[in-house]
Amino acid sequence: MARYITLNGFRAYTLFDSGSTTNSVSPQVTEVVKLPVFQLDNPVTLQLGCIGSRSKIFYSCNVTAVFGPLSVDHYFDVTNIDRYDCIVGNPWMREHRVLLDFANDAIVINGVPIPALTEGEEQE
Template identity: 50%
Template sequence: LCALINVNGIMAYTLFDSGSTTDSVSPEFAHISGAKPVKLTEQVILQLGCSGSRSKINYGTWVPLQFGPIAQTMYFDIVNLDRYDCVIGTPFMNAHGISLDFEQRAIIVKGQVCPAFTLEEDSS
């Protein structure tokens, strides 16, 4: 499911990914939003779902995030994302009681329903 969330003062087209174990922003979004990149002391391997599909994470950033009742500064890896400005993974969703309702196309944050994009909106 996808929604717009406020990341570093800019609305980010965000994928809530139940298969991701990391939270990330694209280099383009990090630049546009003015996020300060932090070079990692060691590269981190980013393993994707496809066999042989991997990348390396060299940078991260700490930025404020606001979505529904959540308002906090959080860490994001800066990675090459194909279609999204931002990806929210399962550790963040677990920590904040976020569940995904695919039937109703809703992102539920501690009981608060936040609408996700419709299929039509998401495919355009």
């Protein structure tokens, strides 16, 4: 499911991905928002769900993320992302009790349902 969240005041097109074990923001967003990034001492391998599809994570950042009733400072890996500005994965969703309600096309935070973007809205 996709929705816009705010990262340090920037409206970021975000994928809520229940299959992701990391939270990621694109390098382009870190440049536009002027987020301070930190080089990792030990780069982390990013393994995707297809054979031979992997990359390395070299940088991270901390960012204030605002979505619905939630406003938190959170750690994000800086990774090359196609199509989205940000990916919110299981670590973020578990910590902040986010539920993906596929029956109602909503992202639920602390019992507050927020409609996911429709396919038409995503195309815009």
